[in-house]
Structures are given as structure tokens and as C-alpha cells.
Amino acid sequence: MTEQIPTDHTEQLPxxxxxxxxxxxxxxxxxxxxxxxxxxxxxxxxxxxxxIVDADPDPxxxxxxxxxxxxxxxxxxxxxxxxxxxxHDSCNILYPYVLGxxxxxxxxxxxxxxxxxxxxxxxxxxxxxxxxxxxxxxFLGHSTMFMWPAGDRELMIDLLEKxxxxxxxxxxxxxxxxxxxIPANFEDVCLRQVNYFEKRIKEYAxxxxxxxxxxxxxxxxxxxxxxxxxxxxxxxxxxxxSGIDYDVRVKEPYDVYEELDVHTNVLKDxxxxxxxxxPWLDMFESCNIIRQALEKxxxxxxxxxxxxPNPKGVGNNEVYKRVESGRGAAGMHIISNGKPExxxxxxxxxxxxxxxxxxYLLKGEKLGNMPAVYWSLNYWPVEADR
Amino acid sequence: xxxxxxxxxxxxxxIKHLAVKRFTLRYPEQKLKLVGDGYQFDxxxxxxxxxxxxxxxxxxxHCTGCNLCSIACEGVAEAxxxxxxxxxxxxxKKAIMPQIDYGKCVFCxxxxxxxxFYALYMSNDYELSSFTKEGLIYTPQQxxxxxxxxxxxxxxxxxxxxxxx
Numbered sequence: 001m002t003e004q005i006p007t008d009h010t011e012q013l014p015x016x017x018x019x020x021x022x023x024x025x026x027x028x029x030x031x032x033x034x035x036x037x038x039x040x041x042x043x044x045x046x047x048x049x050x051x052i053v054d055a056d057p058d059p060x061x062x063x064x065x066x067x068x069x070x071x072x073x074x075x076x077x078x079x080x081x082x083x084x085x086x087x088h089d090s091c092n093i094l095y096p097y098v099l100g101x102x103x104x105x106x107x108x109x110x111x112x113x114x115x116x117x118x119x120x121x122x123x124x125x126x127x128x129x130x131x132x133x134x135x136x137x138x139f140l141g142h143s144t145m146f147m148w149p150a151g152d153r154e155l156m157i158d159l160l161e162k163x164x165x166x167x168x169x170x171x172x173x174x175x176x177x178x179x180x181x182i183p184a185n186f187e188d189v190c191l192r193q194v195n196y197f198e199k200r201i202k203e204y205a206x207x208x209x210x211x212x213x214x215x216x217x218x219x220x221x222x223x224x225x226x227x228x229x230x231x232x233x234x235x236x237x238x239x240x241x242s243g244i245d246y247d248v249r250v251k252e253p254y255d256v257y258e259e260l261d262v263h264t265n266v267l268k269d270x271x272x273x274x275x276x277x278x279p280w281l282d283m284f285e286s287c288n289i290i291r292q293a294l295e296k297x298x299x300x301x302x303x304x305x306x307x308x309p310n311p312k313g314v315g316n317n318e319v320y321k322r323v324e325s326g327r328g329a330a331g332m333h334i335i336s337n338g339k340p341e342x343x344x345x346x347x348x349x350x351x352x353x354x355x356x357x358x359x360y361l362l363k364g365e366k367l368g369n370m371p372a373v374y375w376s377l378n379y380w381p382v383e384a385d386r
Numbered sequence: 387x388x389x390x391x392x393x394x395x396x397x398x399x400x401i402k403h404l405a406v407k408r409f410t411l412r413y414p415e416q417k418l419k420l421v422g423d424g425y426q427f428d429x430x431x432x433x434x435x436x437x438x439x440x441x442x443x444x445x446x447x448h449c450t451g452c453n454l455c456s457i458a459c460e461g462v463a464e465a466x467x468x469x470x471x472x473x474x475x476x477x478x479k480k481a482i483m484p485q486i487d488y489g490k491c492v493f494c495x496x497x498x499x500x501x502x503f504y505a506l507y508m509s510n511d512y513e514l515s516s517f518t519k520e521g522l523i524y525t526p527q528q529x530x531x532x533x534x535x536x537x538x539x540x541x542x543x544x545x546x547x548x549x550x551x
Contacts, residue, residue, distance in 0.1 A: 072461075077458070079494070080462045080463075080494040081462070144400060151409050151410075152409075154409065155541065155548065158418070158541055161420070161438070162436070165436065165437055165439040165495065165508070169493075169494075171494040171495065179433075179499070180425065180427075180433060180435055180436045180437075181433060181434075181435075183421045183436040193543070196543045206395050206396055206399035207396045207399040208396075210395065211392060211393070211396045212389040212392035212393060213396075215392075302431075304433045304434075306432040309500060
């Protein structure tokens with residue numbers, strides 16, 4: 001009673017739904033979208049025994065239409081929803097939008113506000129990386145590495161809460177500066193907690209990064225050569241782990257990053273171990289930047305240029321701004337047609353570009369190494385889907 | 387470094403942390419101390435005042451019923467509705483005041499920025515859970531009550547680690 005299905009019909013179906021030729025060696029396995037080891041996405045892996053022969057990431061389960069929503073709201077009301085894709089890195093995902101809108105409506109930012117923004121962005125980067133690291137720990141079965149970063153993250157969240165009034169989704173940056181000044185006595189508290197935070201993350205070396213069990217899992221798995229990293233268009237920590245010295249904060253400095261001494265961490269190996277180590281090294285760099293910014297920040301002055309509640313585009317009508325977010329270069333392309341609402345907002349997140357490398361990295365790996373390779377790409381499903 | 391010494395080092399690092407203070411906020415008994423009185427906005431300078439973005443506070447004598455907060459919320463969450471207030475109260479000319487649905491509110495604070503009369507600000511109260519959806523809708527009468535919150539835990543850092551003292 002076998003029913004004949006025409007072969008040309010099956011090819012039109014989306015990936016994963018196609019009827020496949022039964023092979024007694026190759027098995028297709030859907031990892032996700034509910035699997036706690038994949039986030040809100042599916043990875044369709046084909047395995048031969050324990051080895052992956054093909055992997056096809058299938059994102060798009062949490063698409064929210066952020067770009068379309070941005071077209072019907074004015075420049076200020078876009079702020080709360082545009083930071084939703086990455087709620088624990090909301091300052092950095094909003095940064096390029098705010099820089100772009102400042103160009104479009106043509107306003108200057110006070111000097112103090114620029115430093116406050118840099119501090120908020122670096123604190124937020126630490127919050128993101130700690131969350132990422134906690135999940136990387138639990139993916140590899142290292143539950144201590146879940147507890148420690150998740151706990152130490154509280155130090156940074158506490159500082160952001162004092163600054164912005166919210167623990168996540170701060171809505172803090174605004175075209176023309178920031179919403180409110182930092183509270184009194186914030187510098188001392190910030191310096192104390194950042195110093196203690198740095199002392200804490202140094203302790204991760206013994207238990208995680210120098211741990212031979214972690215090294216056995218991650219070294220020489222998912223190797224991405226520097227040529228491939230450029231060819232596939234990866235960004236952020238993935239690019240730097242493959243030996244390319246590229247950081248938007250250094251190469252195209254925005255706000256006051258050119259006045260600060262930013263050091264880029266580069267590793268040569270390009271394997272999962274190097275990719276997991278770069279964000280950890282970036283946290284030390286963030287602590288350095290926060291300390292420098294606290295020192296150089298003007299002690300008083302305005303933090304916000306007055307802007308009418310419904311600003312219209314007057315300057316450039318098309319801008320593209322790029323910043324270094326926790327996951328790599330995050331860009332926003334904003335087009336204005338002189339109306340209060342933007343004509344188009346295109347988000348170019350780092351996550352999506354890093355995901356492109358996944359099928360190439362997984363080919364030939366063992367299935368057990370898939371979480372180690374997948375999460376080392378510094379990928380956040382919601383941001384990639386927008 | 388050999389495999390055995392690496393494992394011993396990792397275990398040792400974990401054992402050392404038995405002596406480190408516990409960094410846990412025991413929530414219902416302890417509550418984090420928040421900055422100031424809550425997020426406020428100074429219309430004369432156009433800059434906000436740092437504070438926690440929690441449940442709103444409404445000053446009936448400042449509110450003119452101008453609708454600006456609900457217009458600001460339209461593009462964000464549509465949580466603010468302007469409702470008629472009873473004539474027995476002291477009220478503005480239009481006799482309307484904002485009513486906020488906390489089932490929809492995202493606590494961005496743009497309504498506070500929009501208010502030109504300093505009538506609305508956000509307080510330190512964040513414990514808003516309710517058994518019914520209607521319980522999340524706060525009428526102008528409920529919004530004018532100043533919340534009484536007991537928040538005193540702060541992060542203390544010493545040689546033995548950080549703790550919520």
C-alpha cells in the first residue's frame with residue numbers, strides 16, 4: 001500500500017519537512033525548537049552513527065516584526081520595542097539606533113552623556129557575557145559554571161538598576177543623550193563593584209578555562225580558519241577567536257571610544273575553546289574601559305539635549321551606524337523621508353551573521369560536541385530573528 | 387599542566403568557595419534598597435531624575451487631563467486609558483485622569499517624560515501581582531496612594547566576598 005509521491009513536489013517543501021530517501025546509515029535528527037540545548041530554534045542534523053554529516057540551522061521561530069513595527073512609530077516611541085530582541089544587552093542593541101537618529105534629526109550630545117553611555121554599554125556587555133557564559137557552562141554539564149556567572153551578574157545588574165531604574169530593558173539611551181543622570185555617589189559604588197567583579201571573574205580560570213575536562217570537550221572542535229571567518233562574514237568574538245583583529249570600538253570608534261584605551265583580545269586557534277575564551281577576556285577589557293570612563297567623565301553638566309517629543313528627519317536621510325555589541329558588530333540602517341516616523345529601520349545583528357558559520361563547523365563533529373560548538377558562536381536566537 | 391593537577395586545581399577552587407559568603411538575596415524577607423524615591427522627570431530641564439521604574443504615582447492636583455501620557459503610551463503598550471473621575475473629588479476641568487493597566491505596562495517611563503506638569507512619576511513599588519486581570523488595572527484613586535515599601539538590603543563587599551547585608 002505504498003503511495004507514490006512525486007519527487008518534484010517534495011523539493012518545494014521547506015527544509016525539515018521534505019520526505020527523504022530512507023538511508024540505512026544516515027538519520028535525520030531535529031534538535032529543537034523546544035530543546036533546552038538549542039534556544040528558540042531548530043538545528044536539523046543528519047548523523048551517521050555519532051558523526052554529523054550535515055547540519056541545517058532553522059531560525060525564525062521568534063520573529064516579532066521589529067523592523068515593520070518601527071515604521072509606524074515615531075523616533076522616540078521606537079525605543080522600548082527595539083531593545084526587546086536582546087533584553088539583557090538592551091543598551092548595546094539600541095546604541096546604533098540612537099546614534100543614527102541623532103544624525104537624522106541633527107542634534108549634538110553633551111560630553112558627559114557620551115561617557116555615561118559608554119559606562120552603561122560596557123556594564124551591559126558584562127551582563128550579557130555572564131548570562132551567555134552561564135548557559136555555556138550548563139550546556140557542557142558544568143553546573144558550577146552556571147551558578148557563578150549567574151550570581152556575579154547581579155553585581156552589574158545592580159549598577160545598571162541604580163543608573164537606569166530597570167534591571168533589564170532599560171530604555172536608557174535616547175537621541176540627544178541619556179534619559180537621566182547617574183545618581184549621586186554612583187562613581188564610588190561602581191568602582192567598588194567593578195573591582196570586585198574583576199576579582200571574581202579571574203577565579204573562573206581555575207574551575208573552567210584551565211579545567212582539562214573543558215579543554216578536552218572544546219579544543220580542536222569546530223575549527224574556523226581565519227580565511228573562512230572572513231569569507232562567511234562572521235563578526236565579534238568568533239572573528240577575533242580566529243585570529244582577525246577586528247573590533248568596531250577600535251576600528252570605527254563611536255562616541256568617546258577613541259579617547260579611551262581599548263585593547264582587543266585576539267586568539268589564533270579558531271576552535272570552540274578560543275571562541276568561549278574571547279568573551280571572558282572581553283569582560284576584563286570592559287572593566288578597564290569602565291574605570292577609564294569613570295575617571296575621564298566630566299563631573300557635572302547636562303546629560304540630555306532637549307528634543308521635541310515628535311522629531312522629524314532634517315539632516316541626512318539615510319544613515320548606517322555600527323557598534324560593537326556583546327555578539328559582535330550590530331548595525332542599524334535608518335532611512336528617513338522627513339516624517340516623524342522612519343521610512344525603514346533595518347537591523348543587522350551580530351548573531352545572525354555568526355549563525356552562518358554553524359553548518360560548516362558542525363560537519364564531521366561528534367553529536368555530543370554540538371552544544372559546545374553551537375553556543376560558542378555567541379548566538380542569540382531572538383536577536384537573529386528580530 | 388597535567389590532567390590530574392588541572393582537575394585537582396579545579397576541585398580546590400570549588401572547595402575554597404565553601405568559605406566565601408553566600409551571595410543570595412533572600413527575597414521576601416530581604417528587599418533590595420533602590421535609588422531615591424523612584425524615576426521622576428523634571429520638565430524645566432528636560433532631564434530625568436534617577437530612580438527605580440516601578441508602579442506609578444499620580445498627583446491629582448497637578449494633573450490637567452491633557453492626554454499626553456496616554457498619547458506617549460499609544461505607541462508603546464497602550465496601557466494608559468483616560469477615565470472620568472467622580473465629581474466628588476477635586477479634579478481638573480475635563481474631569482479625566484489616567485488609569486494604568488499593569489498587565490500591559492512595560493515600565494519604560496516614557497509617560498513620565500511626556501508629562502509637562504510633574505503629575506506622574508514612578509515609585510519603588512514593584513510587587514503588583516494579582517489573582518485577576520482586573521486587579522492589575524489601577525484606577526486614579528489607587529495611583530495616588532504612596533506605596534509603603536521596606537527596602538534596605540544593599541550589596542556589601544569585604545575580603546570574604548560580597549553579600550546582601
